[in-house]
Structure formats: C-alpha cells, structure tokens
Amino acid sequence: MDFKEKVAESYRQIQDEICSGLERADGLGKFEEEHWEREGGGGGRTRIIQNGNVIERGGVNFSAVYGKLPEVVMKSFSAEEDDFIATGVSIVIHPINPWVPIIHMNIRYFELNEKLRWFGGGIDVTPHYIVENDAKFFHQYLKNVCDQSSPDFYPEFKAWADRYFYIKHREETRGIGGIFYDRLNPQKTQLTFDEIFKFSEDVGNAFVPIYSELINRNKHKEYTDQQKSWQYLRRGRYVEFNLVYDAGTKFGLETNGRVESILMSLPPTANWQYNFKPELGTEEERTISLLKQGIDWIS
Amino acid sequence: MDFKEKVAESYRQIQDEICSGLERADGLGKFEEEHWEREGGGGGRTRIIQNGNVIERGGVNFSAVYGKLPEVVMKSFSAEEDDFIATGVSIVIHPINPWVPIIHMNIRYFELNEKLRWFGGGIDVTPHYIVENDAKFFHQYLKNVCDQSSPDFYPEFKAWADRYFYIKHREETRGIGGIFYDRLNPQKTQLTFDEIFKFSEDVGNAFVPIYSELINRNKHKEYTDQQKSWQYLRRGRYVEFNLVYDAGTKFGLETNGRVESILMSLPPTANWQYNFKPELGTEEERTISLLKQGIDWIS
Numbered sequence: 001m002d003f004k005e006k007v008a009e010s011y012r013q014i015q016d017e018i019c020s021g022l023e024r025a026d027g028l029g030k031f032e033e034e035h036w037e038r039e040g041g042g043g044g045r046t047r048i049i050q051n052g053n054v055i056e057r058g059g060v061n062f063s064a065v066y067g068k069l070p071e072v073v074m075k076s077f078s079a080e081e082d083d084f085i086a087t088g089v090s091i092v093i094h095p096i097n098p099w100v101p102i103i104h105m106n107i108r109y110f111e112l113n114e115k116l117r118w119f120g121g122g123i124d125v126t127p128h129y130i131v132e133n134d135a136k137f138f139h140q141y142l143k144n145v146c147d148q149s150s151p152d153f154y155p156e157f158k159a160w161a162d163r164y165f166y167i168k169h170r171e172e173t174r175g176i177g178g179i180f181y182d183r184l185n186p187q188k189t190q191l192t193f194d195e196i197f198k199f200s201e202d203v204g205n206a207f208v209p210i211y212s213e214l215i216n217r218n219k220h221k222e223y224t225d226q227q228k229s230w231q232y233l234r235r236g237r238y239v240e241f242n243l244v245y246d247a248g249t250k251f252g253l254e255t256n257g258r259v260e261s262i263l264m265s266l267p268p269t270a271n272w273q274y275n276f277k278p279e280l281g282t283e284e285e286r287t288i289s290l291l292k293q294g295i296d297w298i299s
Numbered sequence: 300m301d302f303k304e305k306v307a308e309s310y311r312q313i314q315d316e317i318c319s320g321l322e323r324a325d326g327l328g329k330f331e332e333e334h335w336e337r338e339g340g341g342g343g344r345t346r347i348i349q350n351g352n353v354i355e356r357g358g359v360n361f362s363a364v365y366g367k368l369p370e371v372v373m374k375s376f377s378a379e380e381d382d383f384i385a386t387g388v389s390i391v392i393h394p395i396n397p398w399v400p401i402i403h404m405n406i407r408y409f410e411l412n413e414k415l416r417w418f419g420g421g422i423d424v425t426p427h428y429i430v431e432n433d434a435k436f437f438h439q440y441l442k443n444v445c446d447q448s449s450p451d452f453y454p455e456f457k458a459w460a461d462r463y464f465y466i467k468h469r470e471e472t473r474g475i476g477g478i479f480y481d482r483l484n485p486q487k488t489q490l491t492f493d494e495i496f497k498f499s500e501d502v503g504n505a506f507v508p509i510y511s512e513l514i515n516r517n518k519h520k521e522y523t524d525q526q527k528s529w530q531y532l533r534r535g536r537y538v539e540f541n542l543v544y545d546a547g548t549k550f551g552l553e554t555n556g557r558v559e560s561i562l563m564s565l566p567p568t569a570n571w572q573y574n575f576k577p578e579l580g581t582e583e584e585r586t587i588s589l590l591k592q593g594i595d596w597i598s
Contacts, residue, residue, distance in 0.1 A: 034574070048573050048574075050573070057573065059573070168552075169552045169558050169561075170558065232568070236565070239538060239542070239569075240542060240562075243538070243539060243542035243543050244542050244543075244552070253467075253468045253543070259468050259469065260573060260574045262468075263539075263571065264573055266535070266571040267571065268570060268571060268572070269531070269568065269569070269570050270538075270568070270569055270570075270571075271567060271568050271569075272562065272565040272566065272567060272569075273567070274347050274349070274356065274358070274559060274563055275333070275347075275559045
C-alpha cells in the first residue's frame with residue numbers, strides 16, 4: 001500500500017468513526033450513504049443525517065478523486081502540471097437548536113504529478129450565539145491537539161482560520177474560527193510526511209469529542225421562535241461564505257465534483273432580511289460584536 | 300447636463316415609475332427608501348417593498364457610483380485604466396405565490412476613463428412553475444421592444460441571456476431567460492449612443508407592463524404547502540446563481556458597493572434539500588425539464 005492509499009484508508013476509517021460518534025451524540029438520526037463516481041476519475045461516499053434529535057441536517061463525506069486539473073484550478077495553484085489526486089473527509093453539521101453551533105471539519109491530502117504533495121484541513125465552529133466558555137473549551141482542545149505535533153501549529157493555524165473564515169463584504173468572521181492549514185509538507189513544518197499525516201488524523205479524531213461536548217452543553221437549552229429566526233439569518237451568512245469565498249466549494253464545483261455532496265454544506269433553511277440590525281444589548285448584538293479576527297478565546 | 304448626467308437622470312425617473320407601478324400591481328405593499336453614499340465616490344437610493352399582497356420582498360435600486368476600479372475588476376475588463384463611473388437601476392422581486400415568477404431587471408451605463416463607454420442590462424424571469432403561455436407573452440414583449448431598435452437584438456440578446464443565466468454546476472438555466480446585453484456601443488450596434496440609450500430606456504419601461512401582466516395572470520391561483528416548499532428550493536438555486544456566478548453581484552461586492560443593496564436580490568427564505576428529485580410526471584419535474592438553453596418560447 002503506498003502512501004496515498006494509506007491516507008485514503010485511514011480517512012475512510014475516520015469517516016466511519018465520526019458517523020458512529022455523531023449518531024451516538026444525536027441519539028435518533030441515522031446516516032444514509034450514497035456511493036458516487038466522478039467522471040474524470042475516482043469517487044466517494046457521501047453520508048447524510050437528517051431530522052435527528054439534535055442535528056437538523058449534516059453531511060460527512062469521504063472522497064478520493066484523481067484526474068486532470070482544470071486550467072482555472074491549475075492557475076490558482078501556480079502549477080504547470082495537472083495530474084492530481086485528492087482524498088479527504090469533509091463535514092458540515094447544522095443543528096436544530098440555535099444554542100448548538102454549526103461545525104465544519106475537513107482533512108485532505110493532495111498530490112500533483114506525484115511530485116508536489118501536501119496536507120490541508122481544519123476545524124471551525126460557527127455559533128448562532130457565542131458562548132465564551134464553549135469557545136474557550138473548543139480552542140483549548142485544538143491547541144492541545146496541535147501542540148502534540150508542534151508548538152507553532154496552534155498560533156499559526158488559529159490565525160490562518162481567522163483570515164480564511166472571513167466574510168469580507170460583511171466585515172465579520174464566519175464564527176469563532178478554529179484552525180485552518182494548507183500545503184503542509186516537510187519543508188514547511190520540519191516534520192516528516194508521516195508525522196504530518198499523523199497530525200491530520202489527530203484533527204480528524206478530535207471532531208467527535210469536541211462536537212459531542214458542544215452538543216451536550218447546549219442541546220437542552222430552550223429557545224424561542226425569534227431565536228430560531230436569528231439562526232436562519234446566521235445560516236444565510238454561512239451560505240454567503242460558502243458560495244462566495246470557500247475554496248473547497250469552488251474547487252469541487254470547478255473539478256466537476258458531485259454537486260449534492262459539495263453543497264450538503266448549505267443549510268436546510270436560510271433567511272435574508274433587508275438591513276437587519278439587532279438591538280443594542282441583545283444576545284444577537286453581542287454575538288456580532290465577537291465576530292472579529294484575532295480574539296484570543298483561551299485566556 | 301452631459302451624457303452621463305442625462306442617463307442618470309432618466310434612470311432615476313425610471314426607478315420612480317417602476318416603484319409606482321409595482322405598488323399599483325401589488326395593491327398593499329409600499330416601498331421604503333434608503334439613501335446611501337459609497338466611500339470611494341457616489342451613492343444611490345435603495346427601495347425595498349415587503350409583505351405586500353403579491354410581493355414577499357423586492358428591491359428597486361438606483362445607483363450612480365464613480366472612483367477607481369479595484370485591480371481584480373480591471374483585469375476582468377482587460378483594461379489598463381481605472382477611473383470609472385457606473386449608473387444603473389437593478390430590480391429583483393420575490394413574490395409570495397409560487398405561481399408568480401421571480402423577475403430581475405437591470406439597466407446600466409458605464410464609462411472607463413471617459414474613453415470607453417457602454418450600456419448593459421437585461422430582463423429575465425425565473426418561474427417556480429413554468430407556464431408556457433406566460434413565457435411566450437414575456438419573450439414576445441421583449442422581442443417587440445428589441446425590434447424597435449434593431450432586428451438583431453432579440454435573437455442575439457436572448458441567446459446571451461441563455462448563456463448568462465446558467466447554473467453550470469446544476470446544468471440548468473436559472474429560469475426562462477429573457478434578454479441580456481453588455482458593452483453595447485456604436486461600433487458594436489450600428490446605433491448612436493443616444494439610440495442605445497433610448498433602447499435601454501425602452502427596456503426599463505417594459506418592466507412594469509410585463510410584470511403587472513405576469514402578476515395578474517397568476518396571483519389568484521391557489522397553492523399548497525408542498526408548492527410553497529418547492530418555491531423555497533427554487534429560491535435556493537437563485538441564491539446559488541447570484542452568489543456563485545452573477546457578475547453584477549461580484550462587481551458590487553468587489554467595488555465595495557452597499558452590501559444590503561446588492562444582496563437584496565437574495566430571497567427572504569430559501570431551502571436546500573439533499574439530493575431532491577421531483578417525481579416523474581409532476582409539475583416540478585416538467586419545470587426542471589424546461590430549464591434548458593435554446594428554447595424558442597415564442598413560436
């Protein structure tokens with residue numbers, strides 16, 4: 001088994017474990033699976049969970065695709081060669097209760113003409129209402145995961161997430177960030193490819209304990225219709241980020257990925273309200289005031 | 300009054316007349332207006348109508364902005380100079396009743412360093428359920444408007460709309476198209492700038508009679524909850540087009556336009572359902588089967 005097969009095999013297993021963990025945390029919803037093949041090469045298995053106790057809709061996708069990169073993507077990589085393989089796990093969960101945050105995770109491995117190779121990924125959380133204690137727990141957990149591989153990772157990847165998950169036209173972050181990393185290779189990290197691979201597995205394995213905790217802390221909180229409406233507005237912002245800025249969505253659509261698997265990140269329902277501004281002193285206004293880059297959530 | 304001021308003055312008046320016409324057609328809703336200024340130069344007046352008899356939410360925007368083009372926009376124009384002025388009227392209306400279509404109109408005038416000048420614009424309709432007789436009325440009306448200026452316009456601009464209002468990743472058109480044109484100047488059209496200006500006014504003036512007719516034909520039709528859900532799914536596609544492909548939205552966001560005015564095109568509520576496929580033989584399936592480029596709606 002060569003390196004890319006080893007990665008794919010491990011990622012498949014991570015998908016399995018995450019799906020089991022999410023079903024346990026939800027207590028009702030069950031994943032449904034769809035296998036698909038990509039015309040240019042490869043395919044994946046998409047798993048969707050809907051109408052659970054906690055989860056309104058979520059997807060946990062595994063894919064391993066290969067082929068020729070379209071020119072527009074090559075340009076964005078500044079690459080001159082176009083044989084690629086990409087394998088990864090992608091997750092987005094939209095919960096029912098607005099006190100439970102939206103979560104996103106991705107781990108991926110990429111090869112270009114068997115010469116350029118790298119890992120990318122990250123986890124980030126988008127609360128409809130920011131609970132500072134939860135944000136602290138989340139970031140501390142990520143820091144512990146990162147510190148096992150390198151003391152540089154958390155500060156670097158936390159700042160990268162702040163830059164990446166940013167809705168420029170709204171001048172707000174998508175949520176409380178997390179970690180984001182890309183193009184990790186030995187030259188960049190002083191780690192071997194095996195060690196970077198291990199780091200990406202650690203990120204994948206962090207998903208279930210992190211999200212189970214965030215679910216358990218918040219799933220029993222009561223909420224009003226007005227708070228549900230606010231959730232729909234925040235989901236509107238999530239749609240804006242994913243369709244206007246998200247590189248993974250763009251890459252997927254431009255490489256003729258499976259549309260339904262890529263766009264499972266979009267919420268079941270989203271609202272837009274013209275010129276909505278929450279009243280001063282409300283929880284909604286407080287949340288918006290915290291959608292800023294550079295906040296240290298841990299200390 | 301120089302040419303660009305004359306255009307702006309006429310477009311302002313067209314905005315007024317369209318707002319009056321839409322209030323008449325709706326019978327209940329009233330526009331609320333907001334004046335705004337753009338940091339880099341110029342501004343506009345945004346008018347929003349909500350919760351009417353017919354209209355769930357709609358916007359009729361006038362803007363006249365000027366300044367320096369951001370580099371990314373210059374590149375897309377293949378231009379080396381960056382002083383621009385842009386003035387236009389933009390409309391998107393989301394109706395309550397799924398039998399009434401979504402409509403979009405835009406007329407705009409653009410100058411680059413006072414040397415390059417052109418008109419752009421168009422009208423297109425996105426029915427949640429395609430009614431072929433309405434499509435025929437709509438396209439025939441547009442053809443009549445176009446024919447007054449040039450016999451080439453309707454066939455050319457109809458085909459352009461089919462290409463432009465296309466959701467590539469879904470392999471479907473946004474709706475039944477209409478007309479779309481850009482970069483019209485005397486060289487391209489054999490018309491003078493005054494004549495092209497007149498054409499763009501004719502397009503603007505066609506909006507009220509067209510949409511009033513489409514409203515009156517459909518506003519009394521009954522609909523079910525299931526049909527309302529279908530409308531929300533179709534609005535999801537509208538969001539996908541506007542955020543992923545629409546050049547006007549991109550231009551607005553990249554030139555720091557007023558976000559709430561640009562994104563008034565997004566619907567109050569949109570839904571996404573994983574892997575939804577309408578059953579064979581239903582109205583929904585028939586509509587999807589007609590979301591194709593190159594359909595001749597008139598004959």
